[in-house]
Each structure stands twice: as structure tokens, then as C-alpha cells.
Amino acid sequence: MQRLRSAAAELRTPGGRARLFAVLSLVFLVVAVAGIVTTPTQPVLTVDEEPPENNTLVAVQGYQDGGKALEITPDGEVAWEYSEPDDVFDLELVNESTVQVSTASTVPDSDCPEPYASDGYDGCVRNALQHVDRGTNEVVWEYAWYDVEKHEHELHDADRYVVDGEARYAMADMGNDRVFAVDHDGTLRWEWNATDDYQMPDGMGPEGDWTHVNDVDRIEPGVFQISLRNFDTVAELHVADDGDVRVEPVVGPNEFHADDEGELYEQHNPDRLADGSLIVADSEHDRIVEFGPDGDVVWEVGGSATFDWPRDGDRLPDGDTLVADSYNDRVVEVTPDGEVVWAVEVGNLVYEVDRVTTPADASDGSRPAPSATQGEFSSAMTDANVVAEYLAFGIAVSKYVLPYAVAEQLYWLLGAVFSLLLAGVERYRASSRSLSLPSR
Secondary structure, three states, rough: HHHHHHHHHHHOOOOHHHHHHHHHHHHHHHHHHHHHHOOOOOEEEEOOOOOOOOOEEEEEEEOOOOEEEEEEOOOOOOOEEEOOEEEOOOOOOEOEEEEEEEEEEEEHHHHHHHHHHHHOOOOOOEEEEEEEOOOOOEEEEEEEEEEEOOOOOOEEEEEEEEEEEEEEEEEHHHOOOOEEEEEEOOOOOEEEEEEHOOOOOOOOOOOOOOEEEEEEEEOOOOOOOOOOOHHEEEEEEEEOOOOOOEEEEEEOOOOOOOOOOOOOOEEEEEEEEOOOOOOEHHHHOEEEEEEOOOOOOOEEEEEEOOOOOEEEEOOOOOOOEEEEEEEHHEEEOOOOOEEEEEEEEEEOOOEEEEEEOOOOOOOOOOOOOOOOOOOOOOOOOEEEOOOHHHHHHHHHOOOOOOOOOHHOEEEHHHHHHHHHHHHHHHHHHHHHHHHHHHOO
């Protein structure tokens, strides 16, 4: 008891507090360093209650580049990896040996064509839709174009489809606010520009992030579903045989707005289900949401305590949903009741996921699959407290400027720095107090 009283008395002095803060700083630093050293460089299986039968394709965008395409086995091992591009946003099987990959890579000005070499931006971006051989990683087909810069000018999604036995490729060109399709020879088959139907806000320059069109899927012949992220809108493009395009909104306000949010808030990867229902990664609402054929919300799962900015949600044939939980850097499979039954931490900003099927199914989620209106689905939403949300947001943002392993330990490192500063303050106070005492 006497020792406790002595220790408490010591803490009431500046010198005692300085020593305490110094010890805390060392503890925080040791924990942070241990976390950095042990941060895995390969995917880690974290939930294995109901492992899938097939492998999973994962598109990794990357925070500071570091993008890659992965094929992950049910036990979390890497079966295939393609890491040539800076960023990977979408991938789907073409056949059992070939993967279609939507990529974006930064190019130095010296290698950029005009006008991008001298446009005042640092480098340019090369967007490329690639067919990659899974055995050799050789690019066996490619359609590519350049744009001003990578940020908000990337190819986020493409969909391969077939017309009269001929392969075609619809692409979402974010930097030019357009959706277009080419054939295998690269010939333009149809094109839709957002300026054909919408008015760009006054004061927004040509490189402004206006529509942020980030997804396109053919849902039936002549009908393509698109995601206008900055409109908070999912819409359909009805493409006539002569190339004329008509826009029809499905969910959302169907216009640009900078601040307001509605049913969706900066959504990604909407997919049409068997009965016409729509499943969407409602990113800023931290949920996967399903709208029934009448447009009403019939199922939702997530919340900030479960997901952090999810950007893909694919309904699987058994009713489970495969999720790209982006800021949590993981792939998750949830049941119709919202229970996580399989999860793999991939790291470095997951963008899109797709379950491998045999034979290959050349789609990215827009396939016949059970909807919540056809089965017994129970919504499951759980939000974290405000402090936890802000802490998670701080770590996510730091990964864009810090090495991934360091950013993961950010708050331990900040604790070490803050404790060290407090120790310095108390040392100063102790020194000032000793100098101010009268001599005897």
C-alpha cells in the first residue's frame, strides 16, 4: 500500500509524469513496430465457416498504385496473380484460360502522346482493357487509350458480350463521361456521351469529376445498365440498331448534385437479378442493398460496423452475397441473414470480386441469381459509433500517402508521438520548477 501511495505521489510531480509518458511512448512504439513487421504481404483467411467450392477473382485497385488481379482459393491461397498495371478495377473470365482485366497505369510525360504530354498535368493515364492468359500472364488482346491523369480518369468497368457470334466490349470511360462499345478489331459500334442527355454544371471544367460513370453491364440485347456515381443514380441505356441511345433512370435522382444524398450515395457495381431486382454496393452508406422489381428496398446488409465503403456485391446461386469490402481491404461472403461465413483480408484496396465458375461465365455478377423477394432474406445493419467511424476513416485516408503496413498502425504511432511530446512538456515543467525554487 505504501508503494502505491508513493507511486501516486510521484505521478503528481512533473518528473513522474514525464517518466510515465516516456514509458507509454515506448509501449505504443513497440506495439506499432510489431504490427508493421508482422503485417502479412499475402491474403489471410480470417473467416472459414462455410468455404466456397470455387476460387474467387479479386481486382485490387491499390492505394498508391499497387494494383493487381488475384485468383484466391477457398483456403485463402493465391492461385494466380497479375500485377503489371498500376490499378486493376474489374475482371471477369473470358474462358477457362483467359481473364478480362480493366486497368489504369500512370505514364510519364515523356511517353505520353499529345496533347497529354504538354497539358500541364504530371504524366498521363493509359487505360487498357486486356485479355490476359492465366498460364503465362501474356496479354493476348488489348484495347487502350490515353487520358489526362489517372485520378478520376480511369477505366473502372467493362462488359464482354456477344452479338451474332461476334465479341463486343462495352466500357465505362469515366474521364470523358461516356459509355461506348467496340468489337474485337477495335471498331466503335456505339457510343453515348453524358452531354447528350445531361447539362454539366456551370463552372465545372472539362476534367471535372462530373458523372464518375463507373459501371456498365449488358442486361439484355440492346439494354445496358450504367452507374452514374456522382448522380447517385443507376440508369439504363437503350441502344438501337442504328446506334441511337436513349437513357432511362432506374434508381436515383438522375442528375448531378454535389452534396445531397438519396436512396443511394456514391454507389458501385449494380447488378440485375433473376426477377428484375437490383443489387447495389451502396458505398457511402456502407451497405449492400437490394431493390425489388417495384423499386422498394427489400434487403440490405452491412452498416459501418460491418463494411467500410463496399464497392461490389455479387449475388451467388445459393443466395449468399460476395462483397468487395474496400476500405476494410477484404473479400467477404455473407448469407441471406447477413452472417459473414467466409472472409479473406487481401490488403491494398479491393475494388471488385467475382466467383470463378466452370464452365466460365463471361459476366461480372449480372446473372440469374435468387433475389430477396424469392427467398427468406433478413436485413442486417449494424453501425459503429462515431469515434470508431472517424478512426477507420483516418486510417483509410492515410493509406493513400503512407506505406500500407505503417498506415495500419497509424494510431499506435500517433499515440507514441503524442506521449513523447507530453513527456517533453513535463520534463520542461520539471526543469522550470527546479530553476524557480529559491536557493537555501
